[in-house]
Amino acid sequence: MNIAPKSSFVLSMRHLLGIEGLSRADISGLLDLAEEFVELNRQVEKKRTSLRGRTQINLFFEVSTRTQASFELAGKRLGADVMNMSTSSSSMRKGETLIDTAITLNAMHPDIIVVRHHASGAVELLARKVDCSVINAGDGAHEHPTQALLDALTIRRNKGDLEGLTVAICGDILHSRVARSNIILLNTMGARVRVVAPSTLLPPGIERFGVEVTRDMREGLAGADIVMMLRLQRERMNGSYVPSMSEYFHYYGLDEKKLSYAKPDAMVMHPGPMNRGVEIDSIVADGVHSLIREQVEMGVAVRMAVLEALSRNLPNA
């Protein structure tokens, strides 16, 4: 069974560098297209041919398992030739600059480059130096657009619509690109966003992002439809941002008690990889309210949708 997608949505831009700049219609269009791929991915025959002949390079300057695997599968299922490059094997280790790497890869005529980099703005910098489409797979603490899209798809499938929902994003907002992309997307789609974190993990100026800010999980989760937990890096819990893992878990770790402050049908999300017992209790992570595994599934579908929608814009498409 290999029918053409019903949605003919085209993303009217060359790159996907962030959620910033996407309209409500863009986001809905991508999510609708992704829905079709969810169905496709559940079939035995998952292959499409829309990216046949296209070359996709996954350029990861920062280690990633799930995002890279997800983009690789997405590209392959659409028929693209996918090449993975990561820092451990690339010449970045030999001192080549980001721009030189971009120019080198550009000379090989890829159609799409998927980039993750540890520095905010690095993907945009690279995009200016290449002729192909660039997809941001996470840049520093700036944006991670496909994560926000997969989160939105997951929420939409479980709650019907994003508009009017209350979403609590909890944890290390300061260092999180996931939080930034989600805040922008959820605001665009008419959801009500709260951020919950200790003050040391909130970026100064966050109150001007159109979100409600609180330092208290009970207050932040009250009446929430969605509780979105963020990963806290281990090096940030040794006294630099929070005093200890156990104090952090005590006040901000999502356990059943804290989850009970949210709506009875509230759902729990986490972009992964999880620190069980730090920001989330295993009982909650694996419980009936958890959407964490579904998020991973939606990840592949959303990335297929992004690749498909951008490729419809490529020359000779």
Next chain:
Amino acid sequence: MLSDRRPILLANAQIVDPSRDLDMQGDLLIADGVIRETKRGIGAAGVPEGTEAIDCRGKLVAPGLVDMRAFIGEPGAASRETFASASQAAAAGGVTTIICQPDTSPAIDDPATVDFVLRRARDTAIVHVHPMAAITKGLEGKEMTEIGLLKAAGAVAFTDGDKSVTNAQVMRRVLTYAGDFDALIVHHTEDPDLVADGVMNEGEFAARLGLLGIPKTAETIMLERDLRLVALTGGRYHAASVTCGESLEVLRRAKDAGLNVTAAASINHITLNENDIGPYRTFLKVTPPLRAEDDRKLLVEAVANGLIDAVMSDHNPQDVETKRLPFAEAAPGAIGLETMLTAGLRLVHNEEIGLMALLRAMSTRPAELLGLSGGTLRAGAPADVIVVDPDLPWVLDPAELKSKCKNTPFDEARLTGRVVRTIVAGRTVYEYV
């Protein structure tokens, strides 16, 4: 280099001399490397034979600028900038005296290096160059340099460049000892622990870009500490680059208390704000970082009323390798010798500041602070003079810049007003044609 040393008559100009609050239409006569007189209608009869008369109708004549803070790559980083290239840039920008910074490689922290710099500049530069020497050996913030000998060798002031002396005891001793030699201590005030991994001004904009912020407090806390040490020691102190309203309050209190304290702001901080960074433009990454528009306005006001004594270029050439990087990884710094006056004229055209106040902060005051003879058009002063067409519109093309590096925040900016002639010690060293 034009080496004509005939007498020069700059005729029918608007003469602006902040050293005596003079703003008049008239003529200025230069001979033998010094200013002879300024008055209305000197005329052909009143000039020596062979005088080159230049009609300056519609133009300004002012003292050449004295730039208190410019990084030049000699010794150690000649690929970034040499005295020759920096002085060409300076001449094109109306800067007749450059004060070069000691954060070179090796650092300018002993008399022999001061001597090297002075000789090298004398042989290759077309404007005056004076070095500042380091406050501490190797700019390490630990042991004070030979302040007496360095001053005797020609160091006009002492600074650790863009490093702060974090140890308060070291700073106390430096201020105390420097006082014995009437040496000026120029300090970059940023607490490095509060700066930490920050790369731009802390606030909403940094949060949106996903960049770690530098709080204004990092600057103000260090300035406050310094000013209390000045009160304790009685030294002569100059804050190298203040950037925010909170620092101005601290500075105001110290000045009102009669402390021997002065301050400068960079041309970047009085003409640009954090929003100009836009999509991660690394040419606008400077140290301290560009602040919000409110702070910029307060700085301009402080320059206008004299709370901020001097405006400097903070010229810091960075090449492609250190700038074409993600924002957090790019080196801070912007070139400014060539654009400081024209950028400042923007403020004059926008009626944010008067011409006299701007020129005073760029010439007269820095010369006074450093004990130099420039910054004035008084008869008998060295003939370091600029002619400016204040209304000339132009677009900055980085390729035309004289500096070796092109990291200008005014890349392709539309500007109004530029230097059309620069005279150093009576010689025309730059002419815009």
